[in-house]
Amino acid sequence: MQVIVMDNLLNELKASIIESLRLENITPAQIADDSPLFGGGLGLDSIDALELVVMLEQKYGIVIKDIEEGRPAFKSVRTLADFIQARRSPK
Amino acid sequence: MDKIYITAASQASPGDARAAQFGARFGRLDLASQLALMAVESLGIDFDELPRERVGICLASRDGSLAADCEYWRGRGAAGGPSPALFVYTLPSAAIGELAIRHRLTGPSLCLVGPGSVLTEAADWLRRGEVEACLCVECRVITPALGEMIGSPPDAAAFALFLRRGGWRALEENERDMERLCAAFSAHTAAS
Numbered sequence A: 001m002q003v004i005v006m007d008n009l010l011n012e013l014k015a016s017i018i019e020s021l022r023l024e025n026i027t028p029a030q031i032a033d034d035s036p037l038f039g040g041g042l043g044l045d046s047i048d049a050l051e052l053v054v055m056l057e058q059k060y061g062i063v064i065k066d067i068e069e070g071r072p073a074f075k076s077v078r079t080l081a082d083f084i085q086a087r088r089s090p091k
Numbered sequence B: 001m002d003k004i005y006i007t008a009a010s011q012a013s014p015g016d017a018r019a020a021q022f023g024a025r026f027g028r029l030d031l032a033s034q035l036a037l038m039a040v041e042s043l044g045i046d047f048d049e050l051p052r053e054r055v056g057i058c059l060a061s062r063d064g065s066l067a068a069d070c071e072y073w074r075g076r077g078a079a080g081g082p083s084p085a086l087f088v089y090t091l092p093s094a095a096i097g098e099l100a101i102r103h104r105l106t107g108p109s110l111c112l113v114g115p116g117s118v119l120t121e122a123a124d125w126l127r128r129g130e131v132e133a134c135l136c137v138e139c140r141v142i143t144p145a146l147g148e149m150i151g152s153p154p155d156a157a158a159f160a161l162f163l164r165r166g167g168w169r170a171l172e173e174n175e176r177d178m179e180r181l182c183a184a185f186s187a188h189t190a191a192s
Helices: A002-020 A046-060 A067-075 A077-088 B017-022 B024-028 B031-041 B066-074 B094-103 B119-127 B144-150 B178-191
Strands: B005-012 B055-061 B109-113 B133-142 B155-164
Touching (some): A002 A046, A002 A077, A046 A067, A046 A077, A067 A077, B017 B024, B017 B031, B031 B094, B031 B133, B031 B155, B055 B119, B066 B133, B066 B144, B094 B133, B109 B119, B119 B133, B133 B144, B133 B178, B155 B178
Parallel strands (some): B055 B109
Antiparallel strands (some): B005 B155, B133 B155
16 A cells, blocks of 8 residues: 555656746656666756756745755655655654 | 948737747747747848847847736736746846847847937947947737737837848937837838
8 A cells, every 4th residue: 555655756756847947848757766866867957957846845845945955855756756645654 | 420221120919920930939038028939930031141249239128028928927927927938038138139139130139118219329339349240129928918008009019120231221329229220121112
């Protein structure tokens, strides 16, 4: 069950990234779970990082106030999904 | 007075199929920058044949960044605030930066906001020897949202001319209408 939830989140995140960054001619299937989001094939830059911070707040209600806190989360789609899961889990 | 020539002319409008050639990041650009890039690409200029620090860019942005400003303003109430990527385009000269980056041009640039023409300034740069060639671009962008706000019909187009000291035909002293010049160049190339 946990695996299905994670798979759904990964796919949802890829679609959200494509939508919020207005990536053209790229499908969720073309974004690998563990590929680097920055410095990789998607060609994302610092403005995109800010756009992803906004997307996290709009879509998941997660506010990142310190960019250093969010930096490890933005390594890949999987690390971002893990970050969202951790923030969603009751403490 | 030295004659300055129009070497090439082209125009672009929204929904142009040429957008596909610009890759995945094209969607991030504002409409004015997209149109400017498409119009300049269609000029077919080989910038490798020119010293890039001697190619100027003159942009006449009739509506400035109002369309992006309007969209940014509308996003102010959203969770997380308005789009950071859109903020970049709330400057009327943003299209100059996009053109310079794409073609690696490092010459002088000029942005005129309003209904005026930049052809006189570009011709003066050439006559004074400040540049060897000059890209002249005119952008008009009134999105439906902006049109509603200012009471104008939607409009979007870009026109590009490439000026040098030789080429298709001389630029007349009082010529300002880039749309008409683009149409004339298009008729000329269709006939030849």
